[in-house]
Amino acid sequence: MIKPPLRDHPLARSPLADRASAFLGRAWDRGWLPEPSLDPDELWQAARKRHGPRADTAEHAGRSAEDVSDFRERLERLAASVRDEAALNPLGKTMAWGQLSRAVSNRLALGALWAERPALLETALAPPILVIGHMRSGTTRIHRLLAADPAHAHTRYCDAFHPAETSIWARRAKSAAELAMLGALNPWLQAIHPMGASAPEEELGWISAALHHSIYETQWHIRSFSAWSEARDPAPIYREFARILGTDAALRGNASLPRVMKVPAFAEDLPVLLDRFPEARVVIAERDLEAVHRSAVSLSANQMAVQSDECDLARIEALWHHKIALREKRLASALADWSGKTARLSFASLNEDWESAIASAYGQLGLDFTPRALAAMRAQMAASATGRHRDHAAQLARFGTGG
16 A cells, blocks of 8 residues: 655645646647536536437436435536636546536436336335444444444445446446545545445435435535535435435445434434334434544545635535534434434444443343344454554644644
8 A cells, every 4th residue: 555645734735636736727728628518407407418319318317306406506506616616626626526416427427217117215224223423433344343233234435326227347447447546636535535436435426316405505605505504405416316315325234224324414413304204213323523523624634625726624614514513403403303323423332332322322222233244344344443544643743733
């Protein structure tokens, strides 16, 4: 493994990212390459070509008129916010085009799949286990421990970001290629959030496929879109989420197992999520909020620095003060009305004695903590003991932000 360069500032950027952005800018100026367009009409036109006369069917299949309209409005507003606020460099614009064009392409590809195989939308699912908590509060560790239990199902990176690809091998190959490219451009990415094509991963890809603001506001300055989306009913997003979940479970043959799911944005939208999955079990991740903020700022700064030459660390810090406060308020309100099975796991308790903490959570959730589950979790912890995620603590210490 090639050792990454020293990350000496939250907004540090790799030399390769600088060179790639400079090359793209020259290539556009000199006509070597076409500059990608973020115009929604052009994104739709490119995606619709693959479906020919069935494009309208692909857009509407399995979806209500409200859901179709919601996605179109989100795309219009997000593209405008990126154009007017994000100040992307050439690499950032290319990456934005890739993400938005994939969202539109996946939208149509999923609809085409549901038009051809409508039974996928009727998949009966076991009640899921929802890991709820702030980004950087220990949700990934909890998620991966629970996902290790053979009695549970989980989503992999390749499933989260390529949900319309019915070939499992193609999902893995595409995911491995994009992770390799992202790792080259951003050599600190795996230290901040370790990922693997077939490794357990949060369902962020599924809500971003419906244009939830979460993944986009983490990497671009798009405050107007974020504010609008935060105030909007997220029900259309979670209806699409449920359709993708049922499809994935049917294709992988694990619908009878409780799916362990987590996305930090769930804390913003928990009432809608619990309405969609009323028999879910809920695990709340807890950590000191100042530590959460320091780590979240580091992650977001790392993402933004690659894609814009005009990043403002103070603005990123303000964003995450806002996000943490918003999620705290909405989470408390949602849990006040929730009477389902719930467990709480603190960052500190997992550091001190993760086995006892997990065993206690299983008891609170009414789950059987089997020897097989414990053995699988021990293997997961052993595998992660030498992982690059420990480098992030050293980065934070270097920035003078500690922990």
